[in-house]
Amino acid sequence: MSDNNKSPDMAEIQNLLNLEARYLNSADFDKWISLYTEDGIYWMPLDSEQTDPEAHDSIFYEDRTLMEVRKRNFDHQLSPSMQYPVRSSRIISDVHLHKYETDSDTYIINSSFQAVLFYKEQTVYAGNYQHHLQVTDSGYKIKLKRVDLLNADMPLPPIMIYI
Amino acid sequence: MSLSIDEIQQLVEPARVHSSVYVDEELFQLEMERIWGRSWIYVGHESQVKNPGDYYTTSIGTYPVILIRDAKSKSLHVLHNRCGHRGAIVTQRQCGNAGVLRCPYHGWTYKTDGSIHAIPHVGGYKDTEFDKNDEEFSMKKLPRVEVYRGFVFACLSEDVEDLSDFLGEIADTIDNMCDRSPEGEVEVTGLNCHRFIHPCNWKFFLENLHDAMHPMCAHAGTSDAVRSYLSTMPEGTSPPPEAEIIDPFAGSYDFFDSMGVTGLDKGHGYMGGKKSIFSHYEMYPEYLEAMYSAYGKERTEEILSFNRHNACCYPSSTIRDGIQSIRVLRPVSVDSTIIESWTFRLKGAPEKLLQRTLRYSRLINSPGSMVGPDDLDCYYRIQESAKSKSIEWIDLQRYFGQDIKDDDKDTAPGTSDLAIRNQYKAWLNYMSREA
Numbered sequence A: 001m002s003d004n005n006k007s008p009d010m011a012e013i014q015n016l017l018n019l020e021a022r023y024l025n026s027a028d029f030d031k032w033i034s035l036y037t038e039d040g041i042y043w044m045p046l047d048s049e050q051t052d053p054e055a056h057d058s059i060f061y062e063d064r065t066l067m068e069v070r071k072r073n074f075d076h077q078l079s080p081s082m083q084y085p086v087r088s089s090r091i092i093s094d095v096h097l098h099k100y101e102t103d104s105d106t107y108i109i110n111s112s113f114q115a116v117l118f119y120k121e122q123t124v125y126a127g128n129y130q131h132h133l134q135v136t137d138s139g140y141k142i143k144l145k146r147v148d149l150l151n152a153d154m155p156l157p158p159i160m161i162y163i
Numbered sequence B: 001m002s003l004s005i006d007e008i009q010q011l012v013e014p015a016r017v018h019s020s021v022y023v024d025e026e027l028f029q030l031e032m033e034r035i036w037g038r039s040w041i042y043v044g045h046e047s048q049v050k051n052p053g054d055y056y057t058t059s060i061g062t063y064p065v066i067l068i069r070d071a072k073s074k075s076l077h078v079l080h081n082r083c084g085h086r087g088a089i090v091t092q093r094q095c096g097n098a099g100v101l102r103c104p105y106h107g108w109t110y111k112t113d114g115s116i117h118a119i120p121h122v123g124g125y126k127d128t129e130f131d132k133n134d135e136e137f138s139m140k141k142l143p144r145v146e147v148y149r150g151f152v153f154a155c156l157s158e159d160v161e162d163l164s165d166f167l168g169e170i171a172d173t174i175d176n177m178c179d180r181s182p183e184g185e186v187e188v189t190g191l192n193c194h195r196f197i198h199p200c201n202w203k204f205f206l207e208n209l210h211d212a213m214h215p216m217c218a219h220a221g222t223s224d225a226v227r228s229y230l231s232t233m234p235e236g237t238s239p240p241p242e243a244e245i246i247d248p249f250a251g252s253y254d255f256f257d258s259m260g261v262t263g264l265d266k267g268h269g270y271m272g273g274k275k276s277i278f279s280h281y282e283m284y285p286e287y288l289e290a291m292y293s294a295y296g297k298e299r300t301e302e303i304l305s306f307n308r309h310n311a312c313c314y315p316s317s318t319i320r321d322g323i324q325s326i327r328v329l330r331p332v333s334v335d336s337t338i339i340e341s342w343t344f345r346l347k348g349a350p351e352k353l354l355q356r357t358l359r360y361s362r363l364i365n366s367p368g369s370m371v372g373p374d375d376l377d378c379y380y381r382i383q384e385s386a387k388s389k390s391i392e393w394i395d396l397q398r399y400f401g402q403d404i405k406d407d408d409k410d411t412a413p414g415t416s417d418l419a420i421r422n423q424y425k426a427w428l429n430y431m432s433r434e435a
């Protein structure tokens, strides 16, 4: 961890993003959730122009409570839609510091991604990630992950796992 | 077309339906013509096109149309979204604002009422049959457009009753959604909605609206996941706001039976009336206060005691007054349908209500929801069986023959198949009318 809060440890951040992708690839929700702060949020807007998740509908806008519920719903034996395998693979690139917010001591990290989800058929999702990271005693934690899909405003099939 | 009225009528019996209604291409084309082409179809909400020249593109059945506010008169038009020249779709944008609409192929331009504005190099039409004022060459207006409290409906055919006669009791649901606003009005929460691809025939979605035998089964995974998480919370902690939304999905058969289901004329219907899955939602004091000062106590209580679930406005939409949303069907082909989910803000109500509306939408209607995919998967399973012809007839006889008849409506216990039987009664009526 860098001593100077304002210049982030990009190697460590890169590592965190890779780890996040790896946990989702293996649907390891416990480890994935542990990368978020207690008030961490996963957000996928309906529209890339959207700035306020409370004033506009979103595809996902989930706190840790919902992450915990989703973990328990995933692969649930009573769920018809979960009788099919859900497999996924993610590639992240161009990880860079977008902004440091002094007030909240938050690093805003932008990157681009491609995620392939296999659910009944293979579907490619792509777009931009934005991670809001905070420094904690146990390293960087995700306070907010925003996922802007290229086709968020277009007709979509069910999205069975966080992208 | 080779299907005769006689053959069509053999597909629907009082308590079962032939599975070909979900897979037959020719029937789908006939449905687009005889049902979607002859009934009032929900197009959009006025608040999507607030300013002169604002437009929104959508479809009625498989016809592309455009909802536009006249740049001069400010009235609303619904136009066929195709050029009067060679027939190209004029605009592929989802929404926007325009003083004139311009076809990008040969540059014909149209006023916002669809009439021709200008044609390049127009001299070439001299001494031909072309007539600038002939509506055949315009972006044709749909013959019937009516607005009910901000909700815009249109019909491809001239020959249809007035909208309020078509809506019947469904108008009460629209009224109730609007009346829940202290200002008596709602507006869309954004120019975008969920667009959820359903790989199945459009009718499965409508049939599930009042299928009260499925939530406790098909959504058991989600309610179990919520319960399992709640059990890890320390005693005395208040449950997360999602719990009040998911809870009723695990309601008992008796709970849904006591809600009741009502079938109306023209295939419309609803569950509940006095009681619905929204009845137990938390009542926010600041909202009550705003309602009391707008309507007084008595009227407020009357408004808030009205509770319907999934009022089905056959064939194009389903409205939830209690949570301020509308879902719109967009049939693409015999086995593909896009379900749009729009959310509304109650003007003058505290933001908390909008937040609950959005929470509901994400939890139940988003493609990322845990509930919607379970519904969808069940429709898909019947679609596949119908396609493979492994099932021939589909049964609809829960509580058959026990409906309570009252004037123009039938009611039954909530888990009855009444609503589906009622939809097929309307289906037969529409489909039995040739030209």
Ligand SMILES: [Fe+2]
Binding pocket: B214, B215, B218, B219, B375
């Ligand atoms: Fe359902």
